[in-house]
Amino acid sequence: MNKRPTLSLKSPAKPAAPKLRASHSRDLKPALQTQFQTNLKPDSLAYSLIGAASAVVQVKTGTNLPQALAQVWSKQPDITPQARGAMQDIAYRAMRQLGQSEALIGLMAPKAPEALVLSLLSCALALLTAPDDTPPYEEFTVVDQTVSAAEAHPDTARAKGMVNAVLRRFLRERKALLDAVLLQPVAKWNYPQWWIDAVKTAWPQQWQQILASGNSAPPLTLRVNARKATVEQYLATLAEAGMDATQIGPYAVRLEKPVGVQLIPGFADGVVSVQDAGAQLAAPLLDVQPGMRVLDACAAPGGKTCHILELAEAQVTALDADPKRLARVGENLDRLQLQAALKPAEAQNKDWWDGQQYDRILADVPCTASGIVRRHPDIRWLRRKGDTLQLATLSGKILDNLWQMLAPGGKLLFVTCSLWPQESEAQAAAFAVRNQAVRLDAPGQLLPAGGSGQDHDGLFYALFQKNA
Numbered sequence: 001m002n003k004r005p006t007l008s009l010k011s012p013a014k015p016a017a018p019k020l021r022a023s024h025s026r027d028l029k030p031a032l033q034t035q036f037q038t039n040l041k042p043d044s045l046a047y048s049l050i051g052a053a054s055a056v057v058q059v060k061t062g063t064n065l066p067q068a069l070a071q072v073w074s075k076q077p078d079i080t081p082q083a084r085g086a087m088q089d090i091a092y093r094a095m096r097q098l099g100q101s102e103a104l105i106g107l108m109a110p111k112a113p114e115a116l117v118l119s120l121l122s123c124a125l126a127l128l129t130a131p132d133d134t135p136p137y138e139e140f141t142v143v144d145q146t147v148s149a150a151e152a153h154p155d156t157a158r159a160k161g162m163v164n165a166v167l168r169r170f171l172r173e174r175k176a177l178l179d180a181v182l183l184q185p186v187a188k189w190n191y192p193q194w195w196i197d198a199v200k201t202a203w204p205q206q207w208q209q210i211l212a213s214g215n216s217a218p219p220l221t222l223r224v225n226a227r228k229a230t231v232e233q234y235l236a237t238l239a240e241a242g243m244d245a246t247q248i249g250p251y252a253v254r255l256e257k258p259v260g261v262q263l264i265p266g267f268a269d270g271v272v273s274v275q276d277a278g279a280q281l282a283a284p285l286l287d288v289q290p291g292m293r294v295l296d297a298c299a300a301p302g303g304k305t306c307h308i309l310e311l312a313e314a315q316v317t318a319l320d321a322d323p324k325r326l327a328r329v330g331e332n333l334d335r336l337q338l339q340a341a342l343k344p345a346e347a348q349n350k351d352w353w354d355g356q357q358y359d360r361i362l363a364d365v366p367c368t369a370s371g372i373v374r375r376h377p378d379i380r381w382l383r384r385k386g387d388t389l390q391l392a393t394l395s396g397k398i399l400d401n402l403w404q405m406l407a408p409g410g411k412l413l414f415v416t417c418s419l420w421p422q423e424s425e426a427q428a429a430a431f432a433v434r435n436q437a438v439r440l441d442a443p444g445q446l447l448p449a450g451g452s453g454q455d456h457d458g459l460f461y462a463l464f465q466k467n468a
């Protein structure tokens with residue numbers, strides 16, 4: 001028998017449930033199909049659509065999209081890199097269009113669809129309403145393949161007719177349907193209403209530009225390793241490889257066309273790393289001198305740790321509460337041939353500290369990540385309004401604890417990738433008062449920016465010095 005790929009991501013098989021009458025089974029969630037296999041070809045759009053939908057459905061229950069996709073892929077040993085790429089592309093598009101797609105489905109579906117059907121329709125509608133000039137697939141291909149995907153999965157097969165009807169109606173009545181749903185802010189902007197309100201309150205002049213920029217596809221920005229090359233030298237390497245690129249920061253180079261890291265010249269040898277241009281401001285701001293003791297207190301995956309070490313021979317400790325993520329710091333250090341001490345520990349505690357103070361501390365604290373939604377379009381659907389206060393409380397504790405570990409005259413750089421003042425400027429101001437910290441020059445809130453000149457995520461920087 002042919003080995004067929006598994007497309008379900010579900011939990012271990014349970015004993016068979018008693019048979020239900022048809023009328024009852026309609027009201028209950030179908031049993032999870034752990035062993036489900038499909039005849040869909042891995043290079044078909046249907047295969048990518050059902051895989052993407054399986055990931056999107058998990059985001060709706062609280063899993064982040066990269067993890068959800070990794071779980072889908074782990075169940076399909078035969079998946080090709082192309083199918084993986086296609087699934088990822090569809091799932092990310094679905095996240096960026098989710099408000100509009102769900103509003104459209106709400107208008108067209110005769111009753112609320114089952115979770116996987118809803119996600120499958122959202123993936124298909126994201127392809128049919130792609131904001132790019134060139135739609136990624138022909139409209140009728142999308143409809144046919146979505147119907148085939150629905151037919152091939154036990155959780156969606158019964159809804160095949162409805163999927164067909166909804167998508168065909170969308171193609172017939174596209175303008176009227178879009179005009180109707182775009183009156184709703186959630187459909188127009190593709191964020192939850194509380195998020196739209198929070199951006200409006202915090203940034204009354206810039207809120208529309210901020211929301212729109214969060215829906216744009218992110219650039220691929222590289223950081224040139226100052227120990228191995230200058231930006232000019234690396235731009236020449238890219239030109240030789242026929243890759244267009246622009247310098248957008250002291251060490252930052254933006255590729256005109258994003259490619260996989262395996263295709264980036266010098267990546268494997270540590271000549272460059274992938275890092276947003278805004279995030280590349282941290283290491284220079286810390287002003288680390290050779291031989292200094294430096295603590296990177298929330299370090300994983302290590303972008304800023306590595307940049308610090310590229311700029312100075314320092315004794316760096318990279319700490320993170322998540323040991324799995326901390327392992328990625330080790331991998332990045334290895335690729336760049338750099339060294340740091342790795343500590344799996346919580347930055348609000350002292351149990352890991354040897355009592356020797358640091359000359360520099362980087363506190364890139366956990367936050368809502370509301371400034372990096374163009375890279376992580378799932379975040380807006382995963383976050384809850386109350387997360388801001390909870391995370392701000394934790395980061396306040398982290399900052400107060402770290403301050404005691406800073407040597408007199410030392411500097412602490414507080415960073416967030418948030419747009420919410422409660423996590424950023426208000427936190428910085430309150431911290432300075434509580435600790436009589438001297439505030440030095442730093443960019444403060446950087447709103448997300450895209451375009452020819454500047455291109456960076458939304459970040460916040462505050463720099464403090466301890467009185468000598």
Ligand SMILES: C[S@@+](CC[C@H](N)C(=O)[O-])C[C@H]1O[C@@H](n2cnc3c(N)ncnc32)[C@H](O)[C@@H]1O
Nearest residue numbers: 298299300301302303304321322346347364366
């Ligand atoms: C914004 S990310 C850091 C990004 C990193 N500085 C970089 O540039 O690659 C925040 C990190 O804080 C870690 N974290 C969360 N809670 C923590 C805590 N209580 N103590 C230390 N690290 C924590 C998370 O695991 C996450 O890796």
